Amino acid sequence: MSVTLWLILGAVVALGFYFAATKMKLTWYEWVLAVLGTILILFAIQNYSASQLELEPRAAGLLLLIFGLPGVILAAVGFVLPFLRAKKAA
Amino acid sequence: MPESLTRREFMKELGKLGAVASLAPMVVAGEQMSDKPYSLKRPSFIKEVDEPTTEIRWDEVKRIAEGEVTARRSFSKYLSQDRLDKLTEIRTANMDKYIKEGRDGYTLKDHALKSGAGKGGVSRVFIQDPEKVQTPEKLGVPNWTGTPEEATMIVSAALRHYGAGTVGVTELDTNTTEKLIYAKDPDGKEMRIEDADMPEEGEDYRVIPKKARWMITYTVQMSEEAMIRCPTHLGSQTTSLTYRRSQNVQERGQFFLGGLGYMAMGESSTNALAIAPAFGVMSGLGELSRYNRLLTPEYGSMVRVFKILTDLPMAPTKPIDAGLLEYCKNCTKCADHCPSKALSFEKEPTWETVGGWNNPGHKAWFEDSVKCRSYWYETGNNCGICFAVCPFASKNLASFSKVRDYMAATVPAFDGTLKKIDDLLYTPYTEFGKPQKTAESWWHENHPDYGIHTDQTVRETS
């Protein structure tokens, strides 16, 4: 993956966390889940794109699944729980 | 004084004679003493160690003739003429059949690729023609001098620039590493280590001056993407290409060392001079693996190993522990996939050798070279499946490889799991004894120069 794409991804992640920090009220464990999930998603993306470059498409898909899926679930729980809470409170 | 001395032994002896002070007028590189080993910049989990991970009983190690250590040149010694004739017959029939039926990896274009890959390297020589070497003397300047660390640094830089991957240095010790120099070269010439001024070559002998104490060992990278098409012509040609490239590295290295004013004894033919994997282990280029060859942290099994001996005093590089030998204990992938069942399935390496072609005195997973070599007749090439299936034979672009390397070096308990993940990711459907990918697909892919990823290597020095 090119440096430009990583920069864009970095900016998206930074914006997401900025939004979460300023507009949403995350508990400490929601922060832990969100950060862990994001790390796993980034790890999955790196492994996916690098494995494609390595001419290993099967490994690329599997690595995306193995790390990406738990990453998405963790990040979703971390970001969705406070959202639901806020909605309930409103 | 002992018959042959290391730099340290030499200093000790001189010290006893109270002669150290008199060294001053003969200050050349080696006399600017430093026992500081030279380090390749590697991740911190690759530990430099005093003793290699392979256990060695040096008193049992003897200098041996090259023709005895692999079944390569002594193959016929271990087989009956009938069996040999039969194998030759099988090879001829198979090669004829495969090319005519256009078998994947044996088509005309694969054949042509292999034939080209085996060309291009300059001939190997033990010593370069002194007339041709541009020595400092001819240029009217003194020999290059510097600290041993600087010497290792510049030799590494030069060899890497000429095409080597990693470079290590072993300072020979009479009772240990010197025994890894062959007693006889592949051409049968006796390798004499003598108190001579200059190296020399005669009809049936080669002279290595005792003062040449520094064995430079270097790797040359193979193409993983080609190798995983083993055992086919397309897969095996990366081996030929790597050997040819190493011939050029050797010649350039010899001229470089000669240009600095020092001697440079190279391999007079393939695998000559000294035991390559052994020096690879002793100089920390890697560890000894289950397939009984060098496994490196940078390129895994995707290397061949070569040597040059010099009298330029150099800082040695230390053996390493990157958890590779330990990993092999829980991974039998190369042995599982070996079609001839030539590799050991024992959990631990052993002192017991399998046959006369093995070199005793160290603990290893000794291979049955006769079984291996016999199989080569079936494939018409040097197989190489064991190299190709190794989990460390990866391109290391995916960060999972780095996690694997870290875990292998620090948490051996996970080795078995890591191997299972590797099976799942890279070889889930590979039939034992078959290529991992079709040879045809190789022609459609876009590969880097020589098919190698040079960014896998170590660049900086510390």
Ligand code: SF4
């Ligand atoms: S080269 Fe082939 S036959 Fe020989 S040990 Fe390796 S896998 Fe087995």
Ligand code: SF4
């Ligand atoms: S395949 Fe496994 S056992 Fe064989 S050399 Fe590689 S890591 Fe060691």
